[in-house]
Amino acid sequence: MFATPDWTAARKALARWYRGAQRDLPWRRTSEPYPIWVSEVMLQQTRVAAALPYYVRFLERFPTVEALAEAPEQELLSVWSGLGYYSRARNMQKAARQVVALGGFPRTFEGLRALAGIGDYTAAALASICFGLPHAVLDGNVMRVLARLLADPGDVTSPTTRRRLAAAAQEFLHRRHPAEHNQAIMELGALVCLPREPDCPRCPLRPHCHAHAEGRAREFPVKLRKQEKVEVALTVFVVERAGKLLLWQRPEGGGRMAGFWELPSADSLPGAGAHEVLRRFRHTITHQVHDVCVRRASIARAPRGFTWVALARLREMPLSTIARKALGERP
16 A cells, blocks of 8 residues: 555645536535435435435425424335335434434534434534534545545455545545535545546546556455345236225334335235236345336235225335336336
């Protein structure tokens, strides 16, 4: 690993680039913690382009932390449906109730970190962006930028490497302008210092980057452990009768998809008459890739555990992403 970069010069270069290159995103037009918090939670495991319409709809329905705290869970899950990782939505509501009980968002890193579902990254983002506190963020984009700047040979999935990169992020942080700096380094990772094809000619940190100096930018960050994808074949049935659709609901307290509604699978309706194929699609959930076949089907009677639901109600209900895709809806 090369010597530490000239952090002062690198800070100035990053700030100049960001002021001219930053995207106009709605959560950057405010310093209020609630909408920024919503954006940070949505952007975990979700691309900006995919999250934007959800962000707008979410704030239209729950414009304040009080509205989120008071919302029925089924309505919250319906608005969130399609974003995945539904524990995020449930934890947001728990945290919203904590914030209401406190009379407002905590104004310290430790206080924010104590809220349900808020880890080091989100607490640092809120502390710096909303309250100007000198806490560096460390997400996937930031780790990638720093791993290349330092030509760090460590596996970024290991706690030791993450701690080393977190210390570097804190050293790199502009302590007088932490909000701008944190947003700038995340933006650089999102737009320029890309995972597979880093755009080094456009990078403001190129003169300070040890991986670029070695001609090895694509080799960083190092990831030694990689979980293999598992292919899963799934057939789901669309069973309609008199303007109603046959569905089943995952039990409350039954895991990450608790409370969501699903189409029946072929295995769950062994006596159904399968008809034409309506569509096929692939859907990835963590390390599983589902190859989904959607067929129209008919049954003599609904088995126990299934419910006939009026088609007009579907948009108000928390359907799983697979169910929405199977019905031809955009998640």
